Amino acid sequence: MRFGVVRFPGSCDEVDALMACERYGEAELLWHGDRDLRGVDAVVIPGGFSYGDYLRVGAIARFSPVMDAVSDHALHGGPVLGICNGFQVLCEAGLLPGALLPNAGLRFLCRQVDVEVVSGNTPFTRACGAGDMLSIPVKHFSGRYYAPEESLRELDAHGQIILRYAQGHNPNGSVADIAGVCNRDKNVMGLMPHPEHAVDPLTGSSDGGRLFESLATALAPA
C-alpha cells in the first residue's frame, strides 16, 4: 500500500502528511509539475497555501499538471484525501461538492477540536464507527464549508457528510457543522481538520491516525 503526497510550491503540511502516511504504509512526495502519480494507491493533497493562495484558496492549484493526474486517478475510483488546503483544491477542481469560505470570525484559527464521525462506511473512516469522537486540530483562515440547501440535502441523502464538528466545536461557521465530505462514489474525501497532526499522543492526539489506518486497510491486498 503506497501513499503519494502532492507537493505544491506553498504547501506547508506535506512532510507532516508524509510522516503520518509512513506510519501506516509506504509514502512518497509527488511534485506539482509532474503528471505522473508513480503508481501510488492513494493520493493525499496536503495543507498549506498552494501557489501562495493570493487569489481564491485552491484556485490556482487545480490547474497544476499533477491535478490532471489526480482527477484521472479519482475518476477511476482511486482514493484521494484532501486536507485543509487540499480540501479547498478538491472543491475548486470539482471533485468535491461545496466551497470553503473565509472563517466566520475572519481570522486564522488554530485549535484542537472534537469531530464526530458521521459515517464509518467509507475507505477513509472504516476504522471508526459512526458516532465516534475524534480530537483533531484545525488551522485555517478559509474553512467555512458552504453548499446550497439543495446540495446539502443530497449530501445527506447519499451519506456524503463524513465528519461534523462536535456541538460547540464548530470553529469557523461551517454550515450544518460540516467538517468533512466525500463524493458520491466515496473515493474522494476532503476535511478541514488536520488528521496528520493527530497521529501521536506526544504531539496532542492519535485520533487522526484512524483515517490513514482506514485507507491502508481498505487498500491492503485481501
Add this chain to the structure above:
Amino acid sequence: MSAGAASADRLAEARALGLTDAEYELIVDKLAREPNQVELAVFSLMWSEHCAYKHSKKLLGRLPTEGPHLLMGPGENAGAVTVGNGLAIAFKVESHNHPSAVEPFQGAATGVGGILRDVFAVGARPIAILDSLRFGELSSGRSRYLLDGAVSGIGHYGNSIGVPTVGGEVYFEGPYEQNCLVNAMCLGIAREDRLIRSAAAGVGNLLVLMGARTGRDGIGGASVLASAELDSEDASKRPTVQIGDPFEEKRLLECCLELLERETLRSLQDLGAAGLSSSSSEMASKGDVGLDIDVSRVPLREDDMEPFEIMVSESQERMLCVIEPDDLAELEEICGRWEVRATAIGEVTEGRRLRVLDGDEVVGDMPVHALVDDCPLYDLEPAAPPEQIYPAPPRVLDPGAHARESLLALLSSHNLASRRPLFEQYDCMVQSRTVRRPEQADAAVLSLASDGGEGAIAVSIDGNGRRVACDPYTGTVEAVLECAANLACVGAEPLGLTNCLNFGKPEKPHVAWQLERSVAGMSDALCELGVPVVGGNVSLYNESGDGPIYPTPVVGMVGALPDAALAPGSGFAEEGHVIAMVSAGLAPSLPGSELAKLWGQELPLGLPDIDVAGVRACIETVRSAARGGGLATVHDVAEGGQAVALAECCLAGGVGARVSVPEASLDALFGEGVGRFLVAGERAAVEGLGDGAAVIGTVGGDALEIEGFGSWTLRELRGASAALAQAFM
C-alpha cells in the same frame, strides 16, 4: 558652481541621511575625496546605528559569548548551539519596531520574514517562531490597531510559510503607546557540518542574487526609520516599510536548503536592513576580499531605478550567495525548479573594495573595511536619573480592594489575561515537532525525533520592561532568570541565549544609564548560569514626543531536555495531587508588581537585590525534578505572584485547588520576585523534593480556594482571564 558649494550640498544630503558632520568628514577622509551619491547612500546606511551598533558595540563586548555547546557565536546571520547527534540549533531574535509602529501588519510580517532568512542563511531549516510584543494600554484605539495588525502580520507570514509560532509574550504599558515593540525570534535546525557562514571567498567566484525583484520599497529603512525616534510625521514614512511575500520566501527557503544540501553554495547571506549595501560589504569584509556588483544586472520591479536606489532598497525575500562559476548551471536548474529568480550580479575580487558598476561605468568604489569597521563608535555618557522618569500608571483598582476582587482584577488585566486570542491566530504545530503548545507549559517543547536527534529542545522568550524601568540591572537579571526558570519547568537546561535590546535615545544620559546597567545585569546573570549569548540585535531610538519606552531587553533562551514525554505541563492534572511551593527563599514584594500597577503606584527606583546563585540552585532543583517524570505540574511564579500562578494552574488544567499559604499577607499572595515555582504531583514525588519544597495544598474541585482569602470558581477565573478577547472583536 564652486567646489565649496558642491561640498555644502553633499553635506546637507549627508545630514538628511542621518550622518553627523564629523562622520561625513571621516568618510571624505577614508575615500580621500567627496563621496558621490551612491557612495554616500551606502555609507549612510552602513554607518547607521542599526547597521554599525555605534552606541552599543563597546557595551556588547561585556556579554559572555563562550560556552560548551556553542557552535557559532555573534557575528553570523544567526548563532548556533549543538544539541548532540550532530545536530545544531541556530537561533536569533530581531526587532522590527519602527516599521511596525508605522504599518503594523507589514512591519510585523516582514520582521518575521527577516528573522527566518537570518536562520536559513546559516543553513538551518526554520522550525519555530516566537514573538515578543509591547503596546500601549488597550484603552487606546491606536494600541488596539497596532496589536491587531501586528498579530495578523506575524500569523500571515509564519502560517503561510509553514513554520510554527510556538510561543511569545505581550505586555501593554503606557510608554509603548507611540513606539510599539515587535521582536521576532526564529529557531532553525541543521546538521552541524552543514552550517554555512557568510564570508565571501574565492576570487573570481560569482555573486548571485536570488529571490524577489528589487523595488523602491524600504529605501532608507535602516537609517531614516530604524535609527531615529518616531514623530508625528510617521505616516509619511509608510513607503519606507517593506512589503512581505511569504510565498516568494517559501520557495526561496526550500531552494536555498536544497542548494545547501547539494553543496552548491560557498557562502550565503540574507538581504535585510540596508539591502545589497550591507549584505555585500559584510560578505566581503568577513572573507577579506572585494566585490564588484553590477546594478544593471539586478532584476528590477521598476526599470527607472537609480544605482543608489538599487544598492539601498530593502525589498524582501532576497538572498545573496557566492558560487564557483562551474556551479552556475546547477544553481540555475535548482532555482528553476523552485521558480526562484537567480542572477549573477557580480564577482569576488582581490583588493577589498566594494565597487558598484552600472554596466561598464563605475558608479561607486569604496574600501570594504571603511564601510564595515571604520564607523566611529561612541562612548555612552550614562547618568542615573535622580528620580523615576516614568509617570505612575493610571489607577484602575482601589488599593483597599480585598484579595478576592484583586485576583479577578489581575487575571482580567491585559498583561495577565489568557493569550489565547493571540496565539490561536498562529499555527503552532506544523512540522510535527510541537510537544507542548502555548499555555500547556511554561516553555514550548519541540521534539527532535523526526530529525534523528535525541530528546527535545525547549524555548522561551521574556523581558518585563516595567521591572527594568524600576531597576535596569535587577530587572534584566530577572528577565534572564525568568527565561531559565521557564525552561526548568519542562526540564530543560539552557544552551544559549539571544537578545534584543530595545531602548530609547542613547545620547540621553538616563537612557545610556539604563542600557549600561541592563547589559551589566544580563552579563552577570549569564555568567552565573554559564549561558553564552549567541547573537542578537540592538534597537535604539525607541522614543516619541512622550519620551522613551520602558527599557526592554528581550531575551530568548534555548535549552535541551532528555525526554519530551516527561515534560510537565503548567496545569494541574489530577484530583488529589499534592501542591507545593519550591522557593529560593527570596521575599516577594509588591512595589513594581502588576498589582501595584493596578493601584496606580509610582514605579520604585530600585528592586530588591537577588541572590542569583540561590535562584540558580532553585532552578536546578526544579529542572532535575521536572526531568524525573514524577511531577505532573510545574509552573513558574511570575507576574501577579503566587495567587495568579495558582489560578493559571487551575485554568490550564481545568480543575480547582485548595491551598493555604504559610504567610497570610498581600505580599505573599501577589508580591513578585524570581525564584519561586508551583509544583504538583503524587505525594511521594512532591515530598521527595526535600526541604526546598513546602506543601501548600491539594488539587481538586471546581474552585480555587485560598484559606483565609477566599474562593473563586473556575468559571469566574475563566471569565476574568478571557479579557483579551475583547481587543479582537
